[in-house]
Amino acid sequence: MRNQILFTILSTCLLALSNSAPAEGEARIIAGPYLQHTTQTSMTIMWETDQPCISEIHYGKARFRPSKQKKNPDPAEILDQKKTFKEMRTIHEFTIERLEPETDYFYQAHSWESSGKEVQSDVLIFQTAVRATSPFAYVVMGDNRSYPERFKRLADKAWAERPNFVLNVGDVVTDGRNKGEWIAEYLAPASELMKRVPTYVAIGNHENNASWFYKYSSYPAPENYYSFDYGNAHFTIIDSNADLSPGSKQLQWIIADLSASxxxxxxxxxxxxxxxxxxxDYGNTDFWLSKRGDPRVQSLIPIYEKHGVDIVWCGHIHNYERTWPIRDGKVDQSNGVIYIQAGGGAAKLEQFAPTRSWFTAKVLRNWQYCLVTIHEGTFRMMAYDLDGRMYDYLELKK
Ligand SMILES: [Fe+2]
Structure with missing residues (x-):
């Protein structure tokens, strides 16, 4: 009996050792790896270590198994290329270039602390951006801050959709100045999604324009606003906390960006x-009329109408609302712009005004995400709640 107890203690200790985290002093990956901006020929990958490290990204194009090969390969066989950054740092960022469009690549993050000890991620996979003629899908979500368990449920549902990328309409953390929240509220709960799917964020007010937004992000400069192409679509990402008055730098950039596309x-x-x-938020409807829209972004409406914007994604209000197509302050089904507020990403829900707005096509007070699929001139949007029920559908053809 005594021998059996000793054996049990010993085997428990051995098991604990074999599963253990790195010994004290050894570097750990504390965030990521996660994917940021992608093009048809590039991918940007980031991760964070808890102490300064040099780092390498190992990668290789996914291939079919050779007919003679029976065993699964060693990682080194499928990760046949690498890029090295030799300066010590904690946030690691690599843009891999000269990739092929719409192609799967395996990758693995490696970091070495000053003693030479190595830490590495699992072998993961990403896909470069699709060709302009190919169908693609993206997920839209936002306001995922403050409730990481709920956000994890939603992010896992988004990953289950296998989207090409994610658009996040902001407020990813409670206070962007608190470094720990970037991992606890955003990067950790969404890790299954973000290590395989690039995520584009439109900066929210809760990010507080903090330096951590820029440190943890890698988007085209200046990063708080930017644009990119994916498939046959153009995406313009705007900082609605910053100045958008006529003549402002960002507004001029938006006009130039939309008119050039x-x-x-x-x-x-x-x-x-x-x-x-x-x-x-825009007038307490218990006592007063509401403006029924955010004053900060009213200057953008005529620009969207002039430059043929199809959908404007936004958040800030924690629930879902889709408008009718709008032009010149009224519903215009043939030439209007549709606005979709997808702010049910985890934060505490907000309530709607007691009467219907002239522009409302659909409201839902629940946590939610949207899935968009596009092929050539067909756009489809399906909106799902946290339990997977589809509560809104939109199809556009052009
Ligand atoms: Fe907000």
């Missing part, structure tokens, strides 16, 4: 909603 579909994302039926 010849893409079939034009999508815009920013945090604050130009049209919203929130109960009390």
């Amino acid at each position: 010849k893409a079939k579909w034009k999508f815009v994302a920013h945090h604050h909603p130009p049209f919203s039926s929130d109960k009390d």
Whole structure:
């Protein structure tokens, strides 16, 4: 009996050792790896270690198994290329270039602390951006801050959709100045999704324009606003916390960006909603009328109408609202711009005004995400709640 107890203690200790985290002093990966900006020929990958390290990204194009090979390969066989950064740092960022479009690549993050000890990630996979003629899908979510368990449920559902990328309409953390929240509220709960799917964020007010937003992100400069093409669509990402008055630097950039794009579909994302039926953010409807839209972004509406924007994605208000197509302050089904507020990403829900707005097509007070699929001139949007029920559907053809 005594021998059996000793054996049990010993085997428990051995098991604990074999599963253990690195010994004290050894570097650990504390965030990521996660994917950021992708093009048809490049991918940006980031991760963070808890102490300064030099780092390498190992990668290789996914291939079919050779007919004579019976065993699964060693990682080194499928990760046949690498890129090295020799300066010590804690946040590691690599843009791999000269990749092939719409192609799967395996990758693995490696870091070495000063003593030479190595830490590495699992072998993961990403896909470069699709060709302009190919169908693709993206997920939209936002306001995932403050409730990481709920956000994890939603992020896992988004990953289950196998989207090409994710658009996040902002407020990913409670206070962007608190470094720990970037991992606890955002990067950790969404890790299954973000290590395989690039995520584009439109900066929210809760990010507080903090340096951590820029440190943890890698988007085209200046990063708080930027644009990119994916498939046959153009995406313009705007900082609605910053100045958007006529003549402002960002507004001039938005006009130039939208007028230069010849893409079939034009999508815009920013945090604050130009049209919203929130109960009390734009006038407390218990006592007063509401403006039913955020004053910060009203200057953008005529620009969207002029430059043929199809959908404007926004958040800030924690629930879902889709407008009718709008032009010149009224519903215009043939030439209007549709605004979709997708702010049910985890934060505490807000309430709608008690009466319907003239622009409302659909409201839902629940946590939610949207899935968009696009092929050539067909756009489909399906909106799902946290339990996977589809509660809204939109199809556009052009
Ligand atoms: Fe917000």
